[in-house]
Amino acid sequence: MRLRLEIGLARLAGRLSRLAARGGGTTLPGKLLVAVDPGALATLAERLQHGAALVSATNGKTTTAAMTAEILGRRVRLAHNRAGANLVSGVASALLDADGAELGLFEVDEAAFPEVARRVRPRVVTLGNLFRDQLDRYGELELVAERWRHALASLPADTVAVVNADDPLVAGLARGRGAALRFGLDDPSVARERLPHAADSKYCVSCGTPYEYEAAYVGHLGAYRCPRGDDERPPLDVAARSISLEGLERSSFDLVTPQGTRRVTVGLPGLYNVYNAVAAAALSLTLGATLDEVAEGLARFRAAFGRFERIAVGDRTVLMLLVKNPAGANEAIRTLVDGGPPALALVALNDEIADGRDVSWIWDVDFEPLAASLERLVVSGSRAQELALRFKYGGLELDRLDVVPDLEAGLDRALKLAPPGSTVPVLPTYTAMLALRRVVADRGLVRPYWEREERFDELVGRAR
Amino acid sequence: MKVVVGHLYPDYLNIYADRGNMAVLAARAAWRGIELEVRGIGLGDRLVPGEHDLLYIGGGQDREQALIAPDFAGRATALEEALLGGAAALAVCGGYQLFGRYYRDRGGVELPGAGFFDLHTVAGERRMIGDVLLSCSLEPGVERTLAGFENHAGRTILGPSAEPLGRVVAGFGNDGESGYEGCRRGRALGTYLHGPLLPRNPWLADWLLAQALAHSTGGEPPELEPLPDDLEAAAHEVSAERAHERGGRFD
Numbered sequence: 189m190r191l192r193l194e195i196g197l198a199r200l201a202g203r204l205s206r207l208a209a210r211g212g213g214t215t216l217p218g219k220l221l222v223a224v225d226p227g228a229l230a231t232l233a234e235r236l237q238h239g240a241a242l243v244s245a246t247n248g249k250t251t252t253a254a255m256t257a258e259i260l261g262r263r264v265r266l267a268h269n270r271a272g273a274n275l276v277s278g279v280a281s282a283l284l285d286a287d288g289a290e291l292g293l294f295e296v297d298e299a300a301f302p303e304v305a306r307r308v309r310p311r312v313v314t315l316g317n318l319f320r321d322q323l324d325r326y327g328e329l330e331l332v333a334e335r336w337r338h339a340l341a342s343l344p345a346d347t348v349a350v351v352n353a354d355d356p357l358v359a360g361l362a363r364g365r366g367a368a369l370r371f372g373l374d375d376p377s378v379a380r381e382r383l384p385h386a387a388d389s390k391y392c393v394s395c396g397t398p399y400e401y402e403a404a405y406v407g408h409l410g411a412y413r414c415p416r417g418d419d420e421r422p423p424l425d426v427a428a429r430s431i432s433l434e435g436l437e438r439s440s441f442d443l444v445t446p447q448g449t450r451r452v453t454v455g456l457p458g459l460y461n462v463y464n465a466v467a468a469a470a471l472s473l474t475l476g477a478t479l480d481e482v483a484e485g486l487a488r489f490r491a492a493f494g495r496f497e498r499i500a501v502g503d504r505t506v507l508m509l510l511v512k513n514p515a516g517a518n519e520a521i522r523t524l525v526d527g528g529p530p531a532l533a534l535v536a537l538n539d540e541i542a543d544g545r546d547v548s549w550i551w552d553v554d555f556e557p558l559a560a561s562l563e564r565l566v567v568s569g570s571r572a573q574e575l576a577l578r579f580k581y582g583g584l585e586l587d588r589l590d591v592v593p594d595l596e597a598g599l600d601r602a603l604k605l606a607p608p609g610s611t612v613p614v615l616p617t618y619t620a621m622l623a624l625r626r627v628v629a630d631r632g633l634v635r636p637y638w639e640r641e642e643r644f645d646e647l648v649g650r651a652r
Numbered sequence: 653m654k655v656v657v658g659h660l661y662p663d664y665l666n667i668y669a670d671r672g673n674m675a676v677l678a679a680r681a682a683w684r685g686i687e688l689e690v691r692g693i694g695l696g697d698r699l700v701p702g703e704h705d706l707l708y709i710g711g712g713q714d715r716e717q718a719l720i721a722p723d724f725a726g727r728a729t730a731l732e733e734a735l736l737g738g739a740a741a742l743a744v745c746g747g748y749q750l751f752g753r754y755y756r757d758r759g760g761v762e763l764p765g766a767g768f769f770d771l772h773t774v775a776g777e778r779r780m781i782g783d784v785l786l787s788c789s790l791e792p793g794v795e796r797t798l799a800g801f802e803n804h805a806g807r808t809i810l811g812p813s814a815e816p817l818g819r820v821v822a823g824f825g826n827d828g829e830s831g832y833e834g835c836r837r838g839r840a841l842g843t844y845l846h847g848p849l850l851p852r853n854p855w856l857a858d859w860l861l862a863q864a865l866a867h868s869t870g871g872e873p874p875e876l877e878p879l880p881d882d883l884e885a886a887a888h889e890v891s892a893e894r895a896h897e898r899g900g901r902f903d
């Protein structure tokens with residue numbers, strides 16, 4: 189009874205928050221609920237008939253969870269924090285928003301993972317990768333991995349760990365665990381020649397010797413081996429082979445699983461999205477999906493918001509690529525340049541807490557391949573000046589550089605420079621991405637992210 | 653004119669955008685027609701005193717720092733000979749700690765340093781994270797500011813013979829209490845400021861280049877041709893603003 193009252197009040201707060209146009213109202217109900225009753229999250233999660241699955245990673249958790257939702261959404265009713273509110277309060281809000289849900293599917297912030305896992309008691313956890321990210325907020329990689337290790341150890345032995353075998357630190361977490369599924373890439377023809385500058389876990393987790401790579405795919409992810417023989421990439425249970433990267437449109441690959449092999453196409457470019465697709469496939473199979481459902485779901489999938497999202501703005505198109513850490517930015521840039529080096533781009537850097545207040549990471553991003561083809565670059569955001577320096581010292585001529593700190597003005601400058609019919613790549617940090625989407629939404633061109641949730645709410649309501 | 657930079661452990665210590673500091677040194681040298689060569693010095697490589705005009709060491713995660721610390725401590729004599737011979741140095745973050753006598757972690761285990769700076773570092777309870785602004789006087793009567801970002805759990809305590817790099821205007825500094833940041837011994841500087849340091853504080857990049865040239869030519873540090881630094885000044889201003897808004901100090 190008490191819980192029902194609390195739920196009612198928390199939902200009401202969400203509606204009021206949206207009415208007052210204070211933003212998405214996506215976490216306020218959950219915050220309230222968790223504040224009045226910290227045990228409520230566990231109680232709500234217990235009601236999920238098929239249990240819950242958590243997805244965490246430095247990069248790709250939103251996309252991986254969204255792909256999984258696409259695969260499973262026709263089979264079961266989901267509670268899914270699709271707007272990316274991935275702290276305890278966001279998970280609670282998603283549960284509040286979707287009662288009657290049968291399966292919980294939650295992307296979870298790396299630092300919040302232990303607490304969410306403790307409260308939700310998931311059936312499956314998917315751990316994608318660990319890259320250096322916002323050291324001012326998360327701390328060092330080893331520290332995050334250690335917290336994950338403890339969280340995993342405190343879950344029942346039958347909780348399945350779906351882990352990226354290509355990341356030494358993450359693969360190590362499932363070492364010796366019976367209920368584990370290991371995924372990765374297996375196609376040296378798409379590997380990088382060498383590790384990028386910002387590669388992280390490149391020293392053996394056991395002895396500290398640099399790994400030898402048979403293939404490095406994304407950052408330090410790949411087929412690694414300690415020359416002393418005490419660690420190597422474990423055998424893959426679910427793998428992508430014969431990968432074909434088809435420009436900015438899609439990629440396809442042979443999805444090799446214990447249930448068989450299937451050629452799969454995903455409507456997202458880039459090797460890092462192949463990782464996301466393989467992770468989503470491994471997770472979905474663990475949750476009971478068939479190989480057909482996996483292939484069809486991935487084929488239907490369209491970009492999660494801000495992640496290779498295309499938005500029409502008049503007769504131009506904005507291609508929004510969220511960037512938030514060196515590894516993610518390197519892959520976004522590589523994919524963009526491989527799809528045809530752009531002559532114009534907008535890069536936007538904010539330094540709010542959600543972006544990381546320490547902006548030093550932009551110096552570890554390989555922007556040079558992007559800068560090489562640019563005739564014009566607009567830098568924007570509250571730290572636009574710092575970006576300007578990054579490109580100045582990266583070799584971009586100053587007459588190609590426009591410094592426009594105001595985001596709306598920056599977007600307009602870029603759109604004005606773009607020929608009609610063309611696509612403008614926009615690379616914003618998290619809060620810059622939200623702000624730019626809001627600008628476009630105010631002009632009536634894209635639904636704000638919480639409207640999708642409302643719509644989702646409606647659909648679930650109708651299904652009941 | 654030529655400057656040779658020795659970059660210590662570039663594969664291990666590069667976490668806080670150390671590449672940015674190197675890019676700034678290289679570009680500002682090139683724009684003035686000065687040749688600048690960077691030579692990496694990795695685990696087990698020799699450090700030959702006199703070979704480098706400027707030594708650079710950056711920051712790493714605890715694990716990487718522990719992997720190279722014994723190797724670096726073993727070079728104490730060569731490092732001292734190189735620096736007393738007039739080479740310049742910039743040591744940032746973890747590298748700054750390793751330029752001191754030792755780093756003591758929370759378990760009481762001491763990681764040895766090279767001991768060129770009279771200081772030691774003790775792991776603290778809280779990390780000191782945030783924007784920071786310093787006031788420095790590297791030349792008598794010339795007061796300048798440095799803007800950067802710090803992120804360290806270590807509290808660095810200067811010994812009696814150590815001279816700080818600067819006074820904290822906003823932020824934490826060496827230990828969050830003394831009001832001092834960094835260390836200076838002759839042409840060698842150590843600091844917690846990354847951000848990275850040199851792009852938005854180009855005067856410091858030029859000071860280091862001039863000191864390195866002095867070592868290379870055997871003369872006095874030359875007056876370097878000024879460069880248009882409008883963008884650098886704008887970035888410095890924003891960074892200094894952040895330090896004023898957000899920088900804190902333990903009380």
Ligand SMILES: [Zn+2]
Binds near residue numbers: 393394414
């Ligand atoms: Zn090993």
